[in-house]
Amino acid sequence: MTSLVRQPVIRRLILATLVNTLGNGVYAAVGALFLTRVAGLSVPSVGLGLTLAAVAGLITSTPLGVVADRLGPNRAYVVFLLIQAVAMASLTQVRSLGWFIAIAAVTAIADSGQRGAKGALIAGVVPAEQRVRTRAHLRVATNIGMAAGIALAGIVLAIDQPTVYVAALLADVATFLVTAAMVAWGLPSVPPVPTAAGPSALTALRDRPFLAFVALDGLLTMHNAMIQVALPLWVATATDAPTWLIAVLLLLNSIAVILLQVRVARGTENLTGAARAGRRAGWLLAIACAVLALTDVTSGAATISLLILAALAHVLGEMLQSAGGWGVSFELAPPGGQGQYQGAYAMGRQMGDLFAPTVLTVIAVTIGWPGWLATGAIFLLAGTLIPPTVRHHTLHPAPTPTPA
Structure with missing residues (x-):
């Protein structure tokens, strides 16, 4: 403890x-x-x-x-x-x-x-x-x-x-x-922010660099549907791996988060470290997709080993994405605007949860290895763009209009 x-x-x-x-x-x-x-x-x-x-x-x-x-x-x-x-x-x-x-x-x-x-x-x-x-x-x-x-x-x-x-x-x-x-x-009481003392309502929705980060982070959160929907369907329908391996992969994910999330979050308390974590998350999720693409043509023990390797790369990317998103969303919020910025930040995951199951089942599971490579390219691009997007926000901060 x-x-x-x-x-x-x-x-x-x-x-x-x-x-x-x-x-x-x-x-x-x-x-x-x-x-x-x-x-x-x-x-x-x-x-x-x-x-x-x-x-x-x-x-x-x-x-x-x-x-x-x-x-x-x-x-x-x-x-x-x-x-x-x-x-x-x-x-x-x-x-x-x-x-x-x-x-x-x-x-x-x-x-x-x-x-x-x-x-x-x-x-x-x-x-x-x-x-x-x-x-x-x-x-x-x-x-x-x-x-x-x-x-x-x-x-x-x-x-x-x-x-x-x-x-x-x-x-x-x-x-x-x-x-x-x-x-x-x-819990200690956090005082409300009077309208005259905080940013105007919906300042977060006018903050284009922040919304760009939210969109990129939302693409990375497709990892939720990847582990919960796409990977189980892929194992069951496109590989010769035993179906009980699905439970093993899901259990591996949960255990890794419980044991490692706090450790992985180290260094993401500042914008630079948080943005770097987002980039690494995209790369690791892309690697996971590339490994899954290989299982389209492998069999037996090789497939099982590759699926476990993909699950490990996925969960490391998942933990880095979470930690990086927390760090960026906290740091970019102006004084008195944490609530609306946290709400806007949550939209990324909500969009991912809404569209990712359909996107991943159509692109990755249905198409096969080319679909997994295409999915990996999405993760790679999103992660790579996060650091410059965050830097752009620091150079061009959100406008602070007169409070409503």
Whole structure:
């Protein structure tokens, strides 16, 4: 345990993250089955609802970051967690597509809001030189909490009864409420930024160099769909590797993040180090794609070895991308604008999560090795462009119009 984790504020943030992601893990494992088996929705309907909800979350991410700045990140974080709790409780009563779309949209919007508020809260209660390391510890906690929640959900899936699915969703509601209580009464209060004292609303959306970084970082976050969707499909349909290897590769990813994320984040507390991490992330993800391309023509032990090598390059790139993104987003935010800049930064990942599954399955999995090389070229280009984009921002900072 590092000295950072011994700090009461950091411990409380880690504990709150563990509680929140425990519930998220339960829902991740049982949510789709509840919606199809209990609520009676079709699989295409669920997909449509989630897509529309993701778009709603993307559109509102930055404006809700402004809300966090004006309301104060503690208060905003608690409000968004409570909205998520109400939405999850309401989900237990869903029996129609329209009702599901409405609740899913509210949930996605509140999730976007709490992400920006949480980022602003971290910026407010943690010294600048410790923010990235704190985010690294919280990402480790997220992986642990999600894994524990998914494991507990195994009990629900084994029983496979409607009342148990409802109970699982209500348990998720409880985790939102407990997390909100921990934020409200366990963390120092960060004062709101009056309109006259902070940057104008949506300054982040006028900051073109920052938005360019967000777009490049968003391309790198396609690594999420790569490990969760594209790689399992590739192993199962295009290689002769045993399907159980998929579980091994996913487990390797989780273990590596838990053990190494904090170490990998070292040196990304400043802009130069953070931008360099983004570049290295792109290169490593490109290497992972190139190795996967080789598995299109290999067999047996060679394929298994290459898949493991690709997974290792991927997870190193994933960790560097996360750490570099945290460092840049914190450092480029103007005083009083952490909420909206964290909200704008989150748009990159939201765009990646929205489009990457389709892009990767069409380009990489369907086309084969040329598709993997094309995907690798995207990662390579995005990573290479991050340092000059960040340098351009330092030379040409965002305009600071009169606050609204």
